[in-house]
Amino acid sequence: MRHPLLRNHYGIPIYIGSWILFVLLLFFIGWYFDGNDWYSSFVNSISFSLPLLVLGACIWYVVSYVSMDESGILGFLLHHLTAAAVVVGVWVSVGYQIRVGLFGEDPEGINYFIPIHWQIFFAFCVYDYIILIYYLIIYYRNFKDKAVMESELKNLVKEAELNALKSQINPHFLFNSLNSVSSLTMSRPEQSREMVVKLSTFLRYSLGQDLKELNSLANELNNIRLYLDIEKVRFGDRLLLNFKSTTDCEELKIPNLILQPIYENAIKYGVHESLEPVSIDTNCEMIDDVLKITISNNFDPEAIPPRGNGIGLKNIQERLGLIYGRTDLLKIVKTESQFTVNLEFPQVK
Structure with missing residues (x-):
């Protein structure tokens, strides 16, 4: 099944635009609600968000090959729990490496991002949200294909x-x-x-x-x-x-x-x-x-x-x-x- 980002001309711009909004949301939370300075908020938001730019697109391949009808409810949950653990582990690890590699390890004036357990919890929530969006896309595609097939069948x-x-x-x-x-x-x-x-x-x-x-x-x-x-x-x-x-x-x-x-x-x-x-x-x-x-x-x-x-x-x-x-x-x-x-x-x- 073709990736939705490549299916039409607006897929990639919409995806990048959504990612930028995610970065701005993290920046606003760190700067306004946590009281961090703008530089710390920018470092934390960009380092945590960069891995998601790639991983968010890759999650599609997990979704497209895992179907509840074929795997059953238990198999479906186990597949996604395993995939979520791998994605979250890679996400948090790479995010930390980007922060250290680009900005140094806790340089003066940069406050540490939210604790690691909250990072993991937040990453799991984002994973669930992304797979929900992808499954809605698959459902919509199947609905359109079914409507077209029914129309063709009625014509026949x-x-x-x-x-x-x-x-x-x-x-x-x-x-x-x-x-x-x-x-x-x-x-x-x-x-x-x-x-x-x-x-x-x-x-x-x-x-x-x-x-x-x-x-x-x-x-x-x-x-x-x-x-x-x-x-x-x-x-x-x-x-x-x-x-x-x-x-x-x-x-x-x-x-x-x-x-x-x-x-x-x-x-x-x-x-x-x-x-x-x-x-x-x-x-x-x-x-x-x-x-x-x-x-x-x-x-x-x-x-x-x-x-x-x-x-x-x-x-x-x-x-x-x-x-x-x-x-x-x-x-x-x-x-x-x-x-x-x-x-x-x-x-x-």
């Missing part, structure tokens, strides 16, 4: 779920379209060939889209019109289409292929089961930074609804929840002969 799960939804959407549409082509093959072969060409173009677009990406409303509606052209070959005048959208809505973003299952349902439960013309009406408008799309169709209330698993609308609900983190963006209103789907797409500025 979301991508897997979206891919699973895509594997349901494409076959769902393909089966419906192939049934439509099959119904035209014998009765209207020319129109069936036209339908196959349009189906090929539509599938090329659909399979090339990523369900977790956003696309402009204009592109999605163009693709929807292509799909409806395919179905109109089959149903003719029984399928009526009305699109209403303001120009400011065209470049707004919505998830790829999010509207497709709604139109499939309108065809399956409305047009397919009715002998009368069925109108699919689409209205798009921007309200308070939210793109609101309403898709409605009439249907024959006396018709027997075809069997189905409800995959389309369920997929839309799940995708909206995965992409926007909300469950209130899809609302369905069903009356005696009208089926309406209200969708909301928040726009990120």
Whole structure:
């Protein structure tokens, strides 16, 4: 694990600044509280603090290789008691040697620093404080790493779920379209060939889209019109289409292929089961930074609804929840002969 002093550009300046504050604190205690002259206070503070400048950084390696989870509480305490005894012994000894080497042994005018037992006790307290800071740094690092890993895992799960939804959407549409082509093959072969060409173009677009990406409303509606052209070959005048959208809505973003299952349902439960013309009406408008799309169709209330698993609308609900983190963006209103789907797409500025 990389030393925190080397991890960023501010590590060493912060460490040196903290050490200088420690020196000034010892100087202030000796000069103000103990009544020593400023020179004695300076000698005592600098000689006692210099070893800490190196030892404080070295303590990190003890902390980084001693974990309570791996060593247990007893092993953890024994490791640090041993390390503390070594560090304190080196600290006090080197501090004394610096004092004698640089300033002489108790030269006249220099008062001796606090008694040796208080030096040892104070050094132990500083050691405990330093390891506490280092363990907090390790905890913070682990917390950040865990948060990043959880975020990456959520993204992977979301991508897997979206891919699973895509594997349901494409076959769902393909089966419906192939049934439509099959119904035209014998009765209207020319129109069936036209339908196959349009189906090929539509599938090329659909399979090339990523369900977790956003696309402009204009592109999605163009693709929807292509799909409806395919179905109109089959149903003719029984399928009526009305699109209403303001120009400011065209470049707004919505998830790829999010509207497709709604139109499939309108065809399956409305047009397919009715002998009368069925109108699919689409209205798009921007309200308070939210793109609101309403898709409605009439249907024959006396018709027997075809069997189905409800995959389309369920997929839309799940995708909206995965992409926007909300469950209130899809609302369905069903009356005696009208089926309406209200969708909301928040726009990120």
